[in-house]
Amino acid sequence: xxxxxxxxxxxxRYGRHTALYDVSLTVRCGAMGLVGQNGxxxxxLIHLLLGLIRPTAGAVKTLSHEPGEEATSFRGSVGxxxxxxxxxxxxKGIEYVALAGRLSGMPRRDAQRRAHETLFYLGLxxxxxxxxxxxxxxxxxxxxxxxxxxxDPDLLxxxxxxxxxxxxxxxxxxxxxxxxAARPGKSLVLSTHLLSDVERIxxxxxxxxxxxxxxxxxxxxxxTASVGAYRLRWRGDxxxxxxxxxxxxxxxxxxxxxxxxxxxxxxDWAPRDxxxxxxxxxxxxxxxxxxxxxxxxVYRRLIGVGARSGGGRNG
Amino acid sequence: MAEMLDQDRExxxxxxxxxxxxxxxxxxxxxxxxxxxxxxxLFWLLLGLTLINFLFxxxxxxxxxxxxxxxxxxxxxxxxxxxxxxxTGETFRDFMAAQGTVTMxxxxxxxxxxxxxxxxxxxxxxxxxxxxxxxxxxxxxxxxIAMLVALTTTLPALVLYVEYGLLTxxxxxxxxxxxxLLGILGYGLLxxxxxxxxxxxxxxxxxxxxxxxxxxxxxxxxLPAVGxxxxxxxxxxxxxxxxxxxxxxxxxxxxxGAVPQRDAxxxxxxxxxxxxxxxxxxxxxxPRVRAFRVVx
Numbered sequence: 001x002x003x004x005x006x007x008x009x010x011x012x013r014y015g016r017h018t019a020l021y022d023v024s025l026t027v028r029c030g031a032m033g034l035v036g037q038n039g040x041x042x043x044x045l046i047h048l049l050l051g052l053i054r055p056t057a058g059a060v061k062t063l064s065h066e067p068g069e070e071a072t073s074f075r076g077s078v079g080x081x082x083x084x085x086x087x088x089x090x091x092k093g094i095e096y097v098a099l100a101g102r103l104s105g106m107p108r109r110d111a112q113r114r115a116h117e118t119l120f121y122l123g124l125x126x127x128x129x130x131x132x133x134x135x136x137x138x139x140x141x142x143x144x145x146x147x148x149x150x151x152d153p154d155l156l157x158x159x160x161x162x163x164x165x166x167x168x169x170x171x172x173x174x175x176x177x178x179x180x181a182a183r184p185g186k187s188l189v190l191s192t193h194l195l196s197d198v199e200r201i202x203x204x205x206x207x208x209x210x211x212x213x214x215x216x217x218x219x220x221x222x223x224t225a226s227v228g229a230y231r232l233r234w235r236g237d238x239x240x241x242x243x244x245x246x247x248x249x250x251x252x253x254x255x256x257x258x259x260x261x262x263x264x265x266x267x268d269w270a271p272r273d274x275x276x277x278x279x280x281x282x283x284x285x286x287x288x289x290x291x292x293x294x295x296x297x298v299y300r301r302l303i304g305v306g307a308r309s310g311g312g313r314n315g
Numbered sequence: 316m317a318e319m320l321d322q323d324r325e326x327x328x329x330x331x332x333x334x335x336x337x338x339x340x341x342x343x344x345x346x347x348x349x350x351x352x353x354x355x356x357l358f359w360l361l362l363g364l365t366l367i368n369f370l371f372x373x374x375x376x377x378x379x380x381x382x383x384x385x386x387x388x389x390x391x392x393x394x395x396x397x398x399x400x401x402x403t404g405e406t407f408r409d410f411m412a413a414q415g416t417v418t419m420x421x422x423x424x425x426x427x428x429x430x431x432x433x434x435x436x437x438x439x440x441x442x443x444x445x446x447x448x449x450x451x452x453x454x455x456x457x458x459x460i461a462m463l464v465a466l467t468t469t470l471p472a473l474v475l476y477v478e479y480g481l482l483t484x485x486x487x488x489x490x491x492x493x494x495x496l497l498g499i500l501g502y503g504l505l506x507x508x509x510x511x512x513x514x515x516x517x518x519x520x521x522x523x524x525x526x527x528x529x530x531x532x533x534x535x536x537x538l539p540a541v542g543x544x545x546x547x548x549x550x551x552x553x554x555x556x557x558x559x560x561x562x563x564x565x566x567x568x569x570x571x572g573a574v575p576q577r578d579a580x581x582x583x584x585x586x587x588x589x590x591x592x593x594x595x596x597x598x599x600x601x602p603r604v605r606a607f608r609v610v611x
Contacts, residue, residue, distance in 0.1 A: 050444055072337040072448050080444040086437035090351040090428060102343040103445035105334030114330050147441070152330040183329075 002064055004029050004155060004187050005049050010058035012044050019044040021211045023058070027189075031181035033198030033219070034191035035299060036208035042191040043083060045208070046157050049189070050080055063155060076105045079148035083159040083191075086144060087132045093119060093143055094128040100147035111150065118146040122176065138169035145176070156180060156188045162197055170197075177201050195299055207302050214302040222298045228265045232274065233287030235259060241281035248277070262291065340447045344455025349462050351432075352425040361421040362467065365414050369471040372410055373478060375400045380482035402479040402488065404495050404571030407472050411502055412564050414468045418506075419560070421467065422460065422514050423524075423531040430456055430518035431527065439605070449604040453515070460511035469503030494572060501570035509563055509593055516596035519603035535560050552577070556584045559592055 004027045012020040020041045034042050047053045048060050051067025051074075060067055065074035088096060094115050101111030119128045122142045127135065135143060141161060148156060161177065162170045174197060181188045181201050190201055198205050199219065207215040215222060234241070242252050242261065251264040265273075271288060278285045352358050375397055383390045400406055433439045442452045476499060480488040489496075513534070521527045542557030555561055562585040568574045574582060 052440075052443060072446055072451075075444070075446040076334045082437060082440045082444065084437040084440060086441040088347070088351070088438045088441065089432055089436055090354055091347070095347070095350075099343055099347055100441070100445060103340050103442060103447055105337070105339070105446045106330075107332070107335060108343075110330065110332060117328060151334075 002029075003027060003061070004032070004063065004189075006059075006061040007045075007048070008059045010048065010055045010060055012041075012048060012053065013056045019211055020048075020055075023211075023213050025206065025213060025216060027204075027206070027216075029185075029187045030204060031188045031190065031202040033202035033205035034189055034208065035193070035195060035198055035205050037193055039210070040208040041211040042193075042208055043159055044211075046080070046159055046189070046191055049157060050075065050078065076151065077154040079104075079151065079153035079156045081144045081148040081156070081158045081161055083163060085140065087140065089131070089133040091132055092129050093124060093132055093135065093146075096132050096143060097128075097146045097150050101150040104151040104153075106151055114150050114152075115146070118150050119143075122146050122149075123172075137164045138166065138173075141165060141169070141173060142176075145173075149180070154186055156186070157191075158188065159191045160193075161190070162192065162194060174200050207299060209302070215298075219298075228267075228269060229291040230263050230265065230271075230274070231260065231287065231289040231291055232263050232285070233260045234278065235284045235286050238278075238281065238283045241277055241283045244277045244281055245274075248273070259286075334446065337447050337451050340445070340451050341455040341458060344442070344447075344452060345458035345462060348429050348456055348459030351428045352421075352459075352463060355425070355428065357424055358421060361417055361424070365417045365467045365471070368410070368413055368417075369475070372400060372475055376402075376475065376479050376482060383483075402483065402492070402495075404498050404573040407476060407495055407499055408502060408564075408567055408571045408573060410475065411468045411472050411499070411506070411567065414471065415464075415506055415510075415560070415563075418464055418467045419510070419531070419535055421463065422510060423528045425463065426514050426518035426527045426531075427522065427524045429459055430515055431522035431524075434519065434522050434603075443604075449601075453600065453604055456515055457511040460514050461507035464507040464510050465503055468506055469499060472499045472503070498567075498571035498573075502567035505566055505570065505589075506563060509559075509589055512593045512596040512600070513559075516599040516603075519600055552581060553584060556581060556588050559588065561585075562588045 005025070006027070007023050007025045010020055010023045011018065023041075023045070034045065036042050044053070048055055049062045049067060051060075051062070051071035054068045063074055063077055067074065088099075091099070094112075097118055098111045098115035101114055102108060106114065116125075116128070119125055122145060124139060124142055124146065127139060132140070132143060141164070145158075145161065148158070158177070162173050165173055177188070177190065177197075178201055180186070188201070190198060192198060202219065204218050205216070205222075206213060236259075238259070238261075245252055245263060249266050250269065253262040253264075255261050274288055275285060379393055379397060379400060382393050394401070399409065433442065439452075443449065473496075476492075476495060480486075480492070514531075517527055517530050521530055539555075539558030539561060542554045545557070546552060546554035565574065565578055565581060565585040566589060568578070569582065
């Protein structure tokens with residue numbers, strides 16, 4: 001299977017500011033999340049993949065093409081949805097999408113027909129003859145997606161597609177993206193700081209932090225590789241048991257609920273050790289649930305920010 | 316909405332066909348730009364002004380032809396009174412220069428829509444993330460401006476030229492005045508090129524209408540006024556070269572083979588000024604054609 005994109009020792013600087021440090025990646029087809037905080041280098045990476053900028057050092061290949069050299073040929077296979085507004089005030093929705101098709105190399109009639117189809121597909125058929133500046137935020141996002149999708153690209157690069165959307169609009173957008181990600185033979189790169197979006201759409205993710213790749217690969221194994229965290233419940237006074245756990249190197253985070261705590265254990269710890277500690281302190285354990293890391297925990301762990309303390313989600 | 320999307324998703328179909336070369340994108344960029352300007356009411360007001368001048372000349376040519384046929388005795392008198400409508404190169408040069416004045420106003424107010432909005436609303440990213448390069452975008456925008464210039468100057472001048480020929484000596488007029496046709500095309504091309512380059516550069520940097528109009532006024536009103544004052548102070552006609560519009564007009568006169576005797580020595584200077592301004596505008600435009608804004 002050919003690589004979707006390949007970066008070899010890529011560094012990119014804007015003047016003195018280094019946006020990407022020595023990034024090397026090879027990504028195969030599929031739905032890939034690009035995760036990082038603001039300023040992590042996500043947009044720079046997408047601009048490099050599109051050939052809008054050239055790396056200060058290193059080499060980039062997108063769909064087996066060098067974007068800088070062959071931008072006008074390979075972009076026919078790429079659709080890009082920008083984070084910023086990127087609208088042309090004065091144009092109607094249908095004209096905006098049809099123009100995107102023509103700029104992507106489609107003949108006039110095909111572009112026009114596909115623009116109607118795409119707007120219909122994204123639920124904008126009622127408003128396609130309205131000027132784009134009169135669209136709501138959610139409609140603008142879908143319009144930008146339509147413009148990225150009109151020429152049926154092999155690779156969709158989406159930069160913060162759910163930014164500014166209300167919960168309903170976000171859910172609808174994620175539904176569409178999930179369907180697009182499932183198209184056979186097509187790939188999608190979803191750049192976002194909203195980890196739940198990546199969790200919903202992508203099978204794999206690239207985690208960026210201050211211009212460096214901190215992890216890349218399937219999301220599932222990243223979760224299972226988590227440090228063991230448990231939700232512990234008991235009946236009675238457990239001060240002795242908790243002190244004993246702390247003595248054995250277990251992190252104990254008190255919960256807001258009585259008779260409950262979140263504990264993080266070290267690698268050699270086995271669940272039966274909880275029962276041993278409870279027996280020693282004469283405490284009855286009523287619950288022991290393994291807490292599964294979500295992507296946010298994975299991300300926090302990867303970039304070295306402390307995990308969220310007790311009183312968390314699984315209580 | 317989610318239900319609607321669910322239904323629509325089933326209708327999604329792929330598309331697969333041969334893509335056209337990137338050069339084919341220049342035309343849609345140009346027509347879209349022109350369309351955006353044509354949708355503004357102010358444009359139609361200014362177009363109306365250019366139409367008044369055109370219709371006046373059109374009617375005058377027709378009137379002269381009618382008088383020549385119906386009352387040949389009056390022909391000489393009419394020719395004397397309407398000297399400026401003689402079907403010579405000067406007639407068309409002056410007409411195009413007059414049209415150009417309104418065209419300049421139109422461009423000053425249209426620059427934001429044509430180019431400035433691409434910077435203010437991220438349209439540049441929209442264009443440059445597609446299957447085109449910076450040169451295609453630049454050429455498309457320049458063509459859009461050139462089309463508007465041609466619409467108000469070259470095209471009506473060509474119509475008047477054809478009208479004059481058809482209503483006078485027909486084939487003989489066209490045969491003897493083929494140079495006028497070349498003059499119209501040459502002057503039109505010159506105006507379109509110079510104005511499109513300067514407008515693009517100014518609009519790419521200034522973006523909004525008010526600063527754009529002010530910059531435009533500096534180039535086409537203030538500088539010529541300063542030139543006129545200095546010409547009077549130093550009694551040197553070379554100061555007229557500060558007027559960019561006058562320089563273009565002088566080159567236009569050359570296209571028609573009608574350079575006034577007193578301006579002939581200024582020709583090399585006018586060529587240099589127009590070339591330098593166009594080159595500077597092009598150089599100023601290139602770094603502005605970037606697809607993204609750096610966020611730190």
